[in-house]
Amino acid sequence: MANVLVFAETRNGDVRKIALEAVTAGRTLADASGGGEVHALLAGPAGIGAKAPQLATHGADAVIVVESADFATYARESLAATLAERAKSGGYRAVVLGFSAQGRDLGPRVAARLDAPIASDVTEFAVSGDAITVKHPGYANKVIMTLTLTGTPVVLSIRPSAFTAVESPKAGRVEQGAASPAIGATITVTEVKEGAKGRPDLGEAQIIISGGRGLKAKENFKLIEDLADAFGNAAVGATRAVTDDGWRPHADQIGQTGRQVSPQLYVAVGISGAIQHLAGMRSSKTIVAINKDKEAPIFKVADYGIVGDVLEIIPALTAAVREARKGH
Amino acid sequence: MGFPAVKIAVCIKRTPDSESRFRIAASGAAIDETGLKFDMDDFAGYAVEAALQLNEKSGGGETVVYAVGPDNVQETLRKAMSMGAERAVHLTAESVVDGIAIARALAAELKSGGYDLVMFGKHAFDSSAGVVGTATAELLGVPCVTAASELSVADGKGLARRELEGAAEMVSFTLPAVVTIDEGVARPRYPSLKGIMAAKKKPLESKPAQLGTVRVTVTRMELPPERPAGRILGEGTAAIPELVRLLQNEAKVI
Ligand SMILES: Cc1cc2nc3c(=O)[nH]c(=O)nc-3n(C[C@H](O)[C@H](O)[C@H](O)COP(=O)(O)OP(=O)(O)OC[C@H]3O[C@@H](n4cnc5c(N)ncnc54)[C@H](O)[C@@H]3O)c2cc1C
Ligand SMILES: Nc1ncnc2c1ncn2[C@@H]1O[C@H](COP(=O)(O)O)[C@@H](O)[C@H]1O
Numbered sequence: 001m002a003n004v005l006v007f008a009e010t011r012n013g014d015v016r017k018i019a020l021e022a023v024t025a026g027r028t029l030a031d032a033s034g035g036g037e038v039h040a041l042l043a044g045p046a047g048i049g050a051k052a053p054q055l056a057t058h059g060a061d062a063v064i065v066v067e068s069a070d071f072a073t074y075a076r077e078s079l080a081a082t083l084a085e086r087a088k089s090g091g092y093r094a095v096v097l098g099f100s101a102q103g104r105d106l107g108p109r110v111a112a113r114l115d116a117p118i119a120s121d122v123t124e125f126a127v128s129g130d131a132i133t134v135k136h137p138g139y140a141n142k143v144i145m146t147l148t149l150t151g152t153p154v155v156l157s158i159r160p161s162a163f164t165a166v167e168s169p170k171a172g173r174v175e176q177g178a179a180s181p182a183i184g185a186t187i188t189v190t191e192v193k194e195g196a197k198g199r200p201d202l203g204e205a206q207i208i209i210s211g212g213r214g215l216k217a218k219e220n221f222k223l224i225e226d227l228a229d230a231f232g233n234a235a236v237g238a239t240r241a242v243t244d245d246g247w248r249p250h251a252d253q254i255g256q257t258g259r260q261v262s263p264q265l266y267v268a269v270g271i272s273g274a275i276q277h278l279a280g281m282r283s284s285k286t287i288v289a290i291n292k293d294k295e296a297p298i299f300k301v302a303d304y305g306i307v308g309d310v311l312e313i314i315p316a317l318t319a320a321v322r323e324a325r326k327g328h
Numbered sequence: 329m330g331f332p333a334v335k336i337a338v339c340i341k342r343t344p345d346s347e348s349r350f351r352i353a354a355s356g357a358a359i360d361e362t363g364l365k366f367d368m369d370d371f372a373g374y375a376v377e378a379a380l381q382l383n384e385k386s387g388g389g390e391t392v393v394y395a396v397g398p399d400n401v402q403e404t405l406r407k408a409m410s411m412g413a414e415r416a417v418h419l420t421a422e423s424v425v426d427g428i429a430i431a432r433a434l435a436a437e438l439k440s441g442g443y444d445l446v447m448f449g450k451h452a453f454d455s456s457a458g459v460v461g462t463a464t465a466e467l468l469g470v471p472c473v474t475a476a477s478e479l480s481v482a483d484g485k486g487l488a489r490r491e492l493e494g495a496a497e498m499v500s501f502t503l504p505a506v507v508t509i510d511e512g513v514a515r516p517r518y519p520s521l522k523g524i525m526a527a528k529k530k531p532l533e534s535k536p537a538q539l540g541t542v543r544v545t546v547t548r549m550e551l552p553p554e555r556p557a558g559r560i561l562g563e564g565t566a567a568i569p570e571l572v573r574l575l576q577n578e579a580k581v582i
Contacts, residue, residue: 108459112466117543120457146548186471191498201493257511265581286579308564316565
């Protein structure tokens with residue numbers, strides 16, 4: 001018997017997809033450890049408790065709702081304290097978070113407070129006796145490492161989309177919890193700048209249209225935006241060459257030093273396919289490349305390639321996709 | 329108004345060149361290092377550069393670099409000194425993957441250093457973990473701002489920007505603090521010949537790392553499955569109908 005504590009990440013008052021994935025992963029881990037309960041910690045400003053049922057129907061036996069005005073912005077210090085206190089008093093086998101911007105920040109804080117081993121960006125795990133082994137792609141996704149973690153508890157942050165959220169027939173209970181104050185909290189959020197609205201986040205998007213220097217000019221990203229619109233709910237990414245030149249914000253950069261993504265479809269437009277770019281997108285399900293140079297390395301990883309001028313091909317492709325999706 | 333002089337520690341790691349092709353060693357639990365080039369970890373390089381620039385702006389302060397690892401990390405420490413860091417501390421240990429253990433060793437050493445800022449990369453290329461900086465901050469009991477893409481220091485306070493998923497957050501924090509550095513803050517300079525000569529004479533202290541109990545080990549390494557060879561459907565707009573057909577029927581994304 002071993003219980004698992006899950007951090008249920010929220011954003012703007014909603015439970016994120018990664019939170020449901022983490023709860024489902026927590027369920028698998030509890031079951032693999034001989035059965036036990038999954039407790040999801042849902043922290044946010046007053047009213048966040050209304051979202052508890054979503055977690056309770058994805059494998060959480062209990063949702064611990066912690067409402068505090070502090071949690072209106074990302075209060076990392078009190079969140080870390082709240083998670084760590086709960087983990088200590090609850091005697092958990094593991095704490096599971098998502099390897100998202102928040103989870104990356106929180107995981108090591110919690111692990112250090114618990115003096116617990118931590119594995120980041122986990123894609124698989126298994127329980128073997130007193131040890132937990134995990135798979136974690138290291139070396140910018142070029143080497144898959146198997147790590148063995150000993151001791152209790154352990155902290156695992158899971159890779160977004162690596163675990164599928166599964167609804168469970170049994171709904172868990174909802175409890176109220178209290179926030180642990182951050183003694184001497186010293187980080188203040190002075191402003192949150194929301195990015196472009198209306199597009200999914202790169203980490204969650206099923207389809208990503210990405211542009212490179214082959215687009216020739218900042219204005220031509222309009223073509224990429226149009227293609228993304230034609231696909232419906234697609235996100236827009238970029239190479240470092242493009243973010244360096246200020247054509248797109250740094251937040252859109254995909255690759256070793258940018259975001260790491262694995263959507264169902266990745267369309268690389270005017271992108272050469274440098275190793276550092278591939279590091280961020282090579283695990284995408286289907287890759288399409290459009291480049292005028294048939295020797296471009298991107299074609300080595302692309303399932304489907306078209307050789308030609310993107311300025312000519314993209315508008316025509318946009319029209320064809322619109323046509324094919326008519327009725328959607 | 330001048331800029332304040334800040335005393336900065338930067339923790340740096342030695343990692344293989346990210347452009348390398350990797351092979352797995354015979355043990356099955358390590359990479360084969362033959363023929364690989366090693367250098368300062370990319371994000372740690374950004375951190376060193378950011379520290380040097382803060383010091384240059386103020387015309388004062390100090391940048392001290394730290395590394396935990398075997399003797400070969402001294403090369404990396406010298407490189408940081410050739411960029412401009414004043415001195416280096418090498419905490420000797422066999423290579424470790426347990427980020428909490430590395431943080432323990434660094435915190436034990438940094439505790440009495442009197443630093444205003446301790447800087448790290450947001451994550452290392454090899455571990456791709458992002459643990460050591462944040463855990464060190466927790467052990468030191470100081471604020472930690474992770475993945476800063478802009479950083480400034482004024483009036484005993486730090487200001488940073490962090491890229492979130494689809495948004496950005498501006499934070500202010502008190503010093504002393506730990507900051508882990510994202511790309512965007514600064515691109516590392518190349519050491520000058522003069523810098524390289526000077527680095528040879530700069531102080532490098534070496535002592536055992538106090539790792540404590542190591543609870544994370546590598547038990548296996550493997551290369552990811554190769555992607556099946558792709559196909560070029562054709563040239564120009566003539567290939568579009570076939571692409572759309574495949575996206576509909578084979579990839580099933582339309
Ligand atoms: C430490 C480090 C970290 C890095 N991290 C990243 C990272 O995270 N992400 C990243 O993307 N890069 C990263 N890079 C940079 C990377 O090495 C490449 O420089 C970059 O990815 C190239 O971007 P690009 O493909 O847009 O440009 P280019 O390499 O210039 O490629 C442009 C492509 O467009 C094609 N083209 C030109 N005109 C047309 C046209 N009219 N129609 C069709 N095709 C056309 C060309 O054939 C070419 O293949 C990093 C580099 C280093 C050293
Ligand atoms: N052995 C080490 N010695 C010194 N600094 C390190 C070491 N390992 C990691 N770091 C620092 O911590 C950052 C994050 O590493 P990691 O937590 O392994 O992703 C790196 O970019 C370095 O700045």
